[in-house]
Amino acid sequence: MGSVFNDAHHGDDDFDEGLDDGLDNDFADGPDEAPETDDPFVSAAWRAEQVRAMERPLLERGVPLMRMAATAAAHVAQAMLERQPDGPDVADAHVLLLAGAGDNGGDGLFAAAELADQGANVVCAATGRTLHAEGLRALLDAGGRVLALDPEADIPGAAVPDAQDGTDETDGDPLERVMDLYENADLVIDAMTGIGLKGALRGIPAQLAERIGADRIDPRSPALPVSEPAAQYPMVLAVDVPSGVGVDDGTLPGTYIPADVTVSFGALKPCALLPPAAYACGQVVLVDFGFDTSRVPVAVELVSAAETRRHIRLPRLADNKYARGVVGLITGSDAYPGAAVLSASAAARANAGMVRYLGPERAERMVLDRLPEAVFGEGRCQAWVVGSGIPDGDHADVDSPQREAIRRLLEPYAVGEANWPEPESLLNIGLDDLPESFEDLMAMLAPTYEGGQESLPPVVVDAGALDLLPERVPPQVVITPHAGELARLLRSRGQAVDADDVERDPLGCALEAWRLTGATVLLKGAITVVVGSDGPDKPRVVVNGNAPAWLSTAGSGDVLAGSLGALLAQAAADEDRSLTLKMADLAAAGAFIHGLAGQLASGSGQAARPPVVVYDEDRDRLAEAMAPTSEKLRDATPFAPIGKPILAGDVIAQLPNVYALFASMNLSEWN
Ligand SMILES: NC(=O)C1=CN([C@@H]2O[C@H](COP(=O)(O)OP(=O)(O)OC[C@H]3O[C@@H](n4cnc5c(N)ncnc54)[C@H](O)[C@@H]3O)[C@@H](O)[C@H]2O)[C@@H](O)CC1
Ligand SMILES: [K+]
Structure with missing residues (x-):
């Protein structure tokens, strides 16, 4: 029953293969291989300002972090579509991108452009007055369409809904238009705000999150094993963090969009580990940029086996x-x-x-x-x-x-x-x-x-x-x-x-x-x-x-x-x-x-905070890492994956087995 331990895997990826030659070896070689169950990369989180500090040296060396982030996000989006038993191929998928004016929106635009390149039908709803210029160009070049929600927006190539007019497809309340697109989408990419969010969502992002978020939050829904195929369409992929969550403190200060999967860049942020925001992150896929974390104190840590x-x-x-x-x-x-x-x-x-x-x-x-x-x-x-x-x-x-x-x-x-x-x-x-x-x-x-x-x-x-x-x-x-x-x-x-x-x-x-x-x-x-x-x-x-x-x-x-x-x-x-x-x-x-x-x-593969998956550029390995726990548990217990009700005494009865599991892990490390 190995999956009860965090079986995410760090290092040894070839994500950096396509990087500039001028990189320092420490990054180009990838991070050190760490034992499977003892990887601080997947069990530590840093605040937004700390993440920016760790990004800076890489950006100064010209590492194309945004393109790396976008490619990873596009691969994760594909994996989400592919794991749905009845899911469409990327070429037939309807994708709604919610993009803000910042770099989080930029990540989303480049990612959506990659999906559009493969034939996906992509519409970007721009929630701010501008969009990341190069990302916008990439999406338009790939055949994506852009709808500006803010009447004062200045976005070249975007359609601006006009409530006055009654003549073309851009008519009507812009939010209603987005909700129509939402209802017909297979996948939503949420790139409204990332680590640049200040306080609670305001304005158009807040209104969108209220509509979409309310549609997705159901506290009565059963606690399922990790990363089961989504129960409803559209699925939501959050870029870096779900828009609206308190990135540093794990709170939910206002409206937000709960995600099925969050693709997180460079390092986990506290919201991925702390309640209640962690519940809104869904499965977290962490993309390794090779940050030097050695001099940056960890803000929040997840206890590991x-x-x-x-x-x-x-x-x-x-x-x-x-x-x-x-x-x-x-x-x-x-x-x-x-x-x-x-x-x-x-x-x-x-x-x-x-x-x-x-x-x-x-x-x-x-x-x-x-x-x-x-x-x-x-x-x-x-x-x-x-x-x-x-x-x-x-x-x-x-x-x-x-x-x-x-x-x-x-x-x-x-x-x-x-x-x-x-x-x-x-x-x-x-x-x-x-x-x-x-x-x-x-x-x-x-x-x-x-x-x-x-x-x-x-x-x-x-x-x-x-x-x-x-x-x-x-x-x-x-x-x-x-x-x-x-x-x-x-x-x-x-x-x-x-x-x-x-x-x-x-x-x-x-x-x-x-x-x-x-x-x-x-x-x-x-x-x-x-x-x-x-x-x-x-x-x-x-x-x-x-x-x-x-x-x-x-x-x-x-x-x-x-x-x-x-x-x-x-x-x-x-x-x-x-x-x-x-x-x-x-x-x-x-x-x-x-x-x-x-x-x-309980024989259950369900957990409040599912193990973090480390992004793998290899598509098959990524799909395997993101696979539902139920598949991994299928042979482990007759009750998998849902489990069964337990009494306090049942938990006590398993305590010796927990110690037995620990005793059998890497015996050489025992003192
Ligand atoms: N800095 C970097 O090197 C990298 C950043 N990346 C991405 O960049 C993101 C950070 O980008 P930014 O610093 O541009 O910030 P964000 O894009 O996260 O947020 C800024 C945007 O959010 C809006 N906003 C802020 N507070 C708001 C509120 N309360 N209500 C409504 N809108 C609000 C701002 O108006 C602005 O449009 C990361 O989360 C990540 O997705 C990645 O591309 C990887 C590299
Ligand atoms: K986001």
Whole structure:
């Protein structure tokens, strides 16, 4: 089932064959070959201004980036037509190009000219007052037609609709004309705006996007496996980015046109990875220009299988259960005892050496029933998980002893308030010491640590414990809110934010929570957004998008918390490693593992953020790379490609298989 890993492939392309001879070797030779599963090119995104900075040296050397972009876009358009079972040949295809006045429109014009050269019937609707001059000439020379939508447009060779007149084909409301063309098109090439978009779409592009976008957005549509043939005509190919999306922050600030495929030039932009814009990108095909990315910090990163594998600790020759990592859990409650079972079982099946559980008697009995291995015996905990299945302050009648225990556990993590007594180590809570009542437990949890805050074990703060988070904490505290919980946390810190705001701007809100609390923030969603620390005041943003929609099921969050706790315990078990700067990657790796377990459990090839395809000039290889996941999965499972409903327990059952998959990847790389 190789396709659950990102099987996009970078390098070794012959895209640069047709380039000028005067190029530096580093570009002419193509980028270095990278291992299939560990390719930063397909897993990193840069902001518009960074992309421009990386383009500049190539443009200065005369590399014809726009022509390269256009040829790639034309090839991708052909691949889209060809993969439709009932699709027309290029020579018979009706193509509508929406072209803006900038270079994005230029890309579109050259691409459409290549299709027109092959016989396609191409009409360009110009949304601005001008068009890229050479691109326009190329399209007209190839037999394409141009319709100017702006009455003040100055575009040689273009027809200008005239509502006054009633005599020829250019009559009528220009937008209606475009919608007629839209309805009869096989393919729309969206080249209105690219990385030059400022704010939300305005004017004619906004009106067009409103009409076309509304026709295409249906939140009730099923979550399908990756890159199935389009369910409706026309298909939409977005040039560089879908017009209207927030390129740098992944928001949808106004109207936009969702794409079936986005062909992205030079490097991914954050909108290709971040929700909600990523959902509007469809399948992303990335064209390699050979940018030198080495000196440009990554803005957003997508966690990969290879990156996740690095954080896993395989058993070593001389290991014992403590060395492999012990997870302590204060989860589950009388109200939700099942969360105790789910979080503890997930931790136990996710490669931890041992699980300690602390909770009310009923939950404890249930944990022992289902997980006789769970202990309360003396010894260290290398990581904690708190809050899953515990009512928060608004829903607990009185502050429960459990909440009080969590409050005490979190106390030493409060930055700037380090003034602790020296009782028995916090790390040594055991069954023998476990008092009858939580009051005594509280006393025992009294904060203490030996090596300062940095040496405190990582802790996952979930659900009902989120309102117990100290004002500021160090990065090894991971909070795991969903949108509503993050909004609540931000409100408690004076921000006027509700869940819808978080869903509209997940990155912005996660960054804000990171800034305010210092915690590593894992914002749950179909695409999970993680913000952690990459040095003083420097955020690191990592997203995970491999989870299938089947994974949104009750208890899924408890499983994530438990298995993330196990991953953190493994990492912390190696005491020489400081986790502070690794927490964002660790948290994202936890989300990746959870998503992969969901994919295995459901047998689904569907993912919120399908793997990025690297553009290949070879048409057959491109078609193969863009082929639907269903084809790749057909033999992998009887349920492929759609998958089947799953329960949280099914996900837990697959966690060992996830670790087995990682263990079998490139064994030589294990430490
Ligand atoms: N710079 C380069 O070297 C390359 C750029 N390429 C293409 O060039 C694009 C960037 O081109 P530009 O810098 O010309 O910018 P764009 O073409 O992305 O955007 C500029 C156009 O969008 C309009 N616009 C901006 N904000 C708007 C708003 N809020 N509402 C409505 N219209 C709005 C402007 O009026 C202008 O017509 C890239 O996205 C890519 O497609 C490629 O050709 C590859 C090489
Ligand atoms: K576009």
